[in-house]
Amino acid sequence: MAFMETLLSLISLLSSALLLHAAVEGPKAITLRLIHPFSPHSPFYPGNITNMEKIDLLIQGTEARMDHLFSTKREENWNGSSEVDDIVAPMKYTGFYYVAQVGIGSFPPLPGPKVIPYFFMMDTGSELTWVQCEGCDPCFPLQQQNFPYKRSQSYKPIPCGDPTCPTPKQDCFQSFCGFRISYGESPSPSAVGEIIRETLTFPSDFRGTESYSTLFLGCGFQSRNFRFPQQNQIGGILGLGFGGPRTFPLWNQVGKKRFSYFLCTSEHTNSKLYIGEGAKMVGPQVLSTPLLRGSKPTLYYVDLQDISIQNVRLGLQGSFSSGTAIDTGCPISLLVSNAYARVRIGFVQYFTQFHIQPYDNGSKPKDVPILDLCFPNPSGFNRYPTMTFHFKGADLVVQPPGIFMVGRNYICVALKSGPATMIGVFQQTNYKFSYDFELGDRRRGEVGALLFAPQDCGSPS
Structure with missing residues (x-):
């Protein structure tokens, strides 16, 4: 959750973010291809934006990052276990932050999509992956529906005090395994909710999808002091950080031992994120x-x-x-x-x-x-x-x-x-x-x- 302040600082650029097409490199490795947010090829192209506006956003985001890291009560460590394969996710790029589109839940036999896609901010300094859920009060604005967890056939609650709950008992939400997160200085943005087991689905390079069940997912029910505009498209956070002995970031949950990324500056080229075998690096320049x-x-x-x-x-x-x-x-x-x-x-x-x-x-x-x-x-x-x-x-x-x-x-x-x-x-x-x-x-x-x-x-x- 380390970069949420930068998210708050740059949220006005969310509409300029870009969709990303998934591809696989190596056996079942996550491969994320991104389109630059300022590229006219992006479906979220914001039109002309000055270099000064871009630089101001970078500066504001950096200052907010420091406020968060050095004036905040960090969320409790958490942990879990899962045996799954690599995944592939689509992503888009917002400013200098990456957003992955991930399908959540399982909704057969209803017509239409069998999962609901959400955009998650990707963070190498955050261990918890969470999404805002239906029934939240208060909530931050979200253009699409909050995740309807109770209607998902793959939703699995974890009782408070259950040995599989990755957070301390004092963080229970009502009678369920819970989490509490606070960001930045007062009035501090914060999130409280339940940790559930759920299925996450990622596009594959064969125009299909790959799903991974019983992953830990935070379900946010109380979101306070998030200064998001009404056109906000971000539903939550995708955690890739290392964390403490009880943490369990996504790369660990899917049973992988490495992830990688490369970031391009051009508005007309792609950046990528890998999790799994595609993240291996070999060669004389490495x-x-x-x-x-x-x-x-x-x-x-x-x-x-x-x-x-x-x-x-x-x-x-x-x-x-x-x-x-x-x-x-x-x-x-x-x-x-x-x-x-x-x-x-x-x-x-x-x-x-x-x-x-x-x-x-x-x-x-x-x-x-x-x-x-x-x-x-x-x-x-x-x-x-x-x-x-x-x-x-x-x-x-x-x-x-x-x-x-x-x-x-x-x-x-x-x-x-x-x-x-x-x-x-x-x-x-x-x-x-x-x-x-x-x-x-x-x-x-x-x-x-x-x-x-x-x-x-x-x-x-």
Whole structure:
């Protein structure tokens, strides 16, 4: 549930999200193909939206992410068990957040669809998958019906105190296994409901579907302080986070040991998410660094040791001792204040050689983003630097499109200072990342391995 604040910040762009066509790579692996939200090929194409509006949304989402992670009571850990195969789901892309379309329930022999599809926000920092259910009071607005769980033939309630209930007894909802979630600062958005067993259905690459029964699903009955517009299309959250000893994210529930994704920046190319065998990464370009536990149990952490700007090391050893998370719920990367200050100096020194000085508060035009470090954009300038995150055993070289936001009169560095260090989505673009839990040395405290390699997003589609 880690990125719900960013969901609240970006919800006005939900109508610009795009449907995604499912395809399989490897034996029964989840493969999600997305259309860029700003592409005219998207059925949710919002029309023209300015670069400033896009950047503002990224900034707001990043700030909201920090509010959530560092000022919130996290949901209780939860757990469960299931023996199922890989799945395939369609997805769409909203801003810098991904939404999977998943069918829920079983409704034969009624005419029409045998399942009801909902869009879920995908989050690698959240362990609980939940949807708003029929009978909720209060509810957030949803364009379609809330999930009619009692009419589903595959709905299986879990009594309060049942040994299969993955949450503590104090979280029971009425007489059933329950969950309680709180997000952000007061007035805090919150969700309360029942955890049920239900069937989730995903399209296959053979124009059919694959269904997986008795998965844990949160059924939300009380949704407070969610600032969603009436045209909201998001029904809930798809949790892919790691979590604590009682957690059970979707990849774990379907019996898989890895998932991966790659994110493209072009509005005319596809991004994908895999769960299962299709998430394997091999080849000479594939690099690997250990996945670690950190202060936030649902997030994935790596050992960041230093940062370079255009191959010049900044000497930041020891600056990231509190941990570095890699997070799809954070739009723009954040660095702890001392590291950010040194990186800022590094970028200023780089541009100084081209006689380009940063805007100060007095000289910055009104149509320049509110990011901290922005420079004037000289006509014809194209000498942008790379930025390298030096992880333990592997270097992630971020190319200029993943560092800078460029407009007619500005070059802005897409980084922020924050209470923690997090590698956000903007800096993950044009790479494929795989979270593999069969790898890693448990004796050293490793919980898996993060593998990555440059990804060619292909030709426009």
